[in-house]
Structures are given as structure tokens and as C-alpha cells.
Amino acid sequence: MPRPPSPGGTASGTASGTASGTASGDGVTLRTDAIRRHDPNLRALTSDNFSGAHPEVLAALHLANGGHQPAYGADSYTADLDGVFRRHFGPHAQVFPVFNGPGANVVALQAVTDRWGAVVCTQEAHLNEDEGGAPEHIGGLKLLGLPSRDGKLTRESVGEAVRAAGDMHSAAPQALSLAQSTELGTCYTVEELRDLTAHAHAHGLAVHLDGARLANAAVSLGVPLAACTADVGIDVLSFGGTKNGLLFGECVVVLDDSRVRGVPHLRKRSTHLASKMRFLSVQFEALLAGDLWRRNAAHANAMAGRLSVLLSRSAGVAVSRPVEANAVFVTLPREVLTRLLDRYTFYVHDEETGEVRLMCSFDTTEEDVDAFAAAVAREAARS
Incomplete structure (x- = not known):
């Protein structure tokens, strides 16, 4: 996928010296010699990675700061994280924070494959197209990318991939990786996930879910997080936080430990064991202990719905794929x-x-959405 140019413009009100601010709620003044180097009024619809961190997440990070805590996940925040996740993913969930999405995918997929194994995914899967070869280079994984319709696999295509690699001359399919929501903005229904997972298990494949935007999908479907993960038989999950308001961090979530092996060791040797892990863990507590995950995802989805409606009114502009989460695909x-x-x-x-x-x-x-839609309408009227 072609990458966009850097946003233009310069920061308004950029300080030439020290910037300072006040931490929320405790009256502590935070001083820094860093300089603001961006325009905080600059808006973009390029990626949900462009946004900053939610204020409640920043407040959680400040809460976790100060004093000393044990390193490498032995801190109080990480110790409680399994309990936080189990309220959403069931009583057997085990949680392993990592730095980013590719790290979560690589660790999770290594944990369900052997050295000779392969992973079935879509051709446009993030791990296939957008992770710089990390699954192959770091994980030693063979990816079997399949054509899809709107980013979704079917039981027939999965079965064909398994049959096509049926001898020692081919890498043995050992895992199915699905994305929810998909790279094309669509969502598997709960029934589709249950059917695909059962089909994969029947062929001896473990099932991994790339949930970088799982919150958006769950909100779109109107179901709890467990309904499209643990309840349908997903074995291991890459749970996304960065795209839903976190500063950094994702989690590998083990849902069936009979199929998933060695995550603590794989995380360490994949360079994703954080020394100050409390700052990863407390962000996920902020996201999941209440309803922040749902509020953030619902708002993003609503803005995508509004954008798609407005854009569809412009001459020559067509919404090209179903709008089911926070992505809008249009042809111009x-x-x-x-x-x-x-x-x-x-x-x-x-x-x-x-x-x-x-x-x-x-x-x-709404102002961001309306302004962009108005710009499209003006340009379309000129054509």
C-alpha cells in the first residue's frame, strides 16, 4: 500500500524555550525542555495511528509514575492485568503486553507453529503486507496469503490451502490468522468466526486473531469482546490499544493454553519484554477497566458512518466497500x-x-469529517 506524504504546515505557537503544563487533578506542575514541534490543530483522516493518546490514558500513565516498581512485568499493574482482561475474555485469559502490533502478531504466531509450519491469512493481511517481513525474519514463519472478498476468508479457501500443502515439499499449515476488523474495514460476523474457527480446528490449525481494531468490530457488531474471540474458539489474540487511544502497546492474549506454547520466552527473545512494563499495563487498565474502549471505538465508527454518507452525495464519488468499523474506502x-x-x-x-x-x-x-467532505464536494463539482 503506498505511503502518504508527511503532513504539511508548521506548528503554531511553537515555543523557543521551555514548555510546561499542569498534570490533571493533582496540582503538580510538569516541566520539560522539549519543544512542541507540531501543530496541535492539524487534523488528518490518514490513519488512526495519527491521533494522540486519550486524556484518560495519559492520566493513567501519570498515576503509575513515581516511586519504584519491580521491572519486567513483576509490578503491581501487570500483576492485576490478567484480572482486567478476564472480565472481557473469560476466566482463562492470560495477558502478555508487548510494544506494538507486529510484535504481538509475531509472538502469538510463533507460539502456535513449529519451525516447519505455515500461517494461512489473506493476501492483504497486515502481517503479510505491512510488517516489513517481520513474521518471516523474526518468527521464521511461512505465510500463505489467500485472495479474499472484502478482506474476509471463507472455509472453502482455508480448506483449499490446507489440501494444497499436503506433503513434505510444502510448509505445513498450522495456524489460521484472521483480522477483526479486516484491513478493508469489514467485520466478520460472530457466526462467520465460529464457522471458520471450527473448520480450522478440524484441519488441525490453531486460530489467531489480529485484533488491532477489535474494539471497533465488537462495537459495530453490538457484542462483547468475548463474543468474537473466546466464545467462538479463538486460541490466541493480538489485542490492539494504540489505534483506540493508547500511547503505545498491544497485548498477546492467550485464550486456549492447550494450543499456545512458550509466550513468555518468545516475547523475550523477540525483544518485546518491556523493563518498565507498568506503563504498558496501566494503559490497558484505563482502556478496559471501564468503558473507554467502547466509547472510543463507538465514536470512531460513528464518524466513519457520517463520512461515508456525506461523501456518497458528491458526484463521481462512490463508497467502494462496506463501512462496518472506522474505515471508509471510496473511489475518487x-x-x-x-x-x-x-x-x-x-x-x-x-x-x-x-x-x-x-x-x-x-x-x-464532526467538524473534521464535514470539512473534508465539503472539500471533496467542491473538487467534484469542478470536474
Whole structure:
């Protein structure tokens, strides 16, 4: 997928000396010699990674700061994290924080495959297209990317992949990796997940879920997090936080330890064991102890729905894929696309068709959406 250019513009009100602020709620003044180097008013629909951290997450980080805590996950916050996750993923969930999404995927998939194993996924899977070869280089994994419709696999395609690799001359499929929501913004239904998981298990495959945007999918489906993970037979989950308001961090969540092996050791040798793990763990407590995960995802989804409706009203603009989470895919006339790229950044998913991907975040506003839709409408009217 082509990468966007860097956003233009300079920071307004950039300090030339020390910036300072006041921490929320405790009257402590925080001093820093760092300089603000971005315009805090700059908005983009390029990626939900562009957004900052939710204020409640930043407050949790401040809460966890100060004093000394044991390192490498022996701290009080990490000790309680299994309990936090078990309220959402069932009584057997085991949680292992890592730094990022590729790290979560690599650790999780190593834990369900042998050295000669392969992972079945879609061709456009993040681990196949956008992780820089990390699954192959670090995990030693063979990825079997399959064509999909709107980012979703079927039991037939999974069965064909297993049958096609049926002897020692091929890497043996040992895991199925699904994304929820998918890279194309769609969501597997609970029934689809249950059917695919049962089918994979019947073929001897463990099932991994890349849940970078699992919160958005669960909100879209109107179900608890467990309904599309533990309850449908997912064995191991990469649970996303960064795209839903965290500063950094994801988690490997083991749901069936009879199929998942050695995560603590794999995390360490994959360089994802954080020394000050309390700062990873407390963010997930902020996200999951209450309903922040749901509030953030619901807002992002709502903004995507609003954006898709507004864009569909412009001449020559078509919503090209189902809008089921916080992603909107649209096709734009070439001249409209060219002019918009002079002023906005977004991913061009398919240059030949003019299909672009627009992402909404927990902090996307109605004003952001309306302003971009109005700009599209103006450019479309010129064409």
C-alpha cells in the first residue's frame, strides 16, 4: 500500500524555550525542555495511528509514575492485568503486553507453529503486507496469503490451502490468522468466526486473531469482546490499544493454553519484554477497566458512518466497500484525487481505480469529517 506524504504546515505557537503544563487533578506542575514541534490543530483522516493518546490514558500513565516498581512485568499493574482482561475474555485469559502490533502478531504466531509450519491469512493481511517481513525474519514463519472478498476468508479457501500443502515439499499449515476488523474495514460476523474457527480446528490449525481494531468490530457488531474471540474458539489474540487511544502497546492474549506454547520466552527473545512494563499495563487498565474502549471505538465508527454518507452525495464519488468499523474506502475521479492530495494526506489504496482509504479515530470530530467532505464536494463539482 503506498505511503502518504508527511503532513504539511508548521506548528503554531511553537515555543523557543521551555514548555510546561499542569498534570490533571493533582496540582503538580510538569516541566520539560522539549519543544512542541507540531501543530496541535492539524487534523488528518490518514490513519488512526495519527491521533494522540486519550486524556484518560495519559492520566493513567501519570498515576503509575513515581516511586519504584519491580521491572519486567513483576509490578503491581501487570500483576492485576490478567484480572482486567478476564472480565472481557473469560476466566482463562492470560495477558502478555508487548510494544506494538507486529510484535504481538509475531509472538502469538510463533507460539502456535513449529519451525516447519505455515500461517494461512489473506493476501492483504497486515502481517503479510505491512510488517516489513517481520513474521518471516523474526518468527521464521511461512505465510500463505489467500485472495479474499472484502478482506474476509471463507472455509472453502482455508480448506483449499490446507489440501494444497499436503506433503513434505510444502510448509505445513498450522495456524489460521484472521483480522477483526479486516484491513478493508469489514467485520466478520460472530457466526462467520465460529464457522471458520471450527473448520480450522478440524484441519488441525490453531486460530489467531489480529485484533488491532477489535474494539471497533465488537462495537459495530453490538457484542462483547468475548463474543468474537473466546466464545467462538479463538486460541490466541493480538489485542490492539494504540489505534483506540493508547500511547503505545498491544497485548498477546492467550485464550486456549492447550494450543499456545512458550509466550513468555518468545516475547523475550523477540525483544518485546518491556523493563518498565507498568506503563504498558496501566494503559490497558484505563482502556478496559471501564468503558473507554467502547466509547472510543463507538465514536470512531460513528464518524466513519457520517463520512461515508456525506461523501456518497458528491458526484463521481462512490463508497467502494462496506463501512462496518472506522474505515471508509471510496473511489475518487482522478482529477479530484490529484487536487485533494495537494492539501490532504490519506492512503491511496488503488491508484488505478482511484480508491482511497480514510480512517476515523477516537478524536475525529464532526467538524473534521464535514470539512473534508465539503472539500471533496467542491473538487467534484469542478470536474
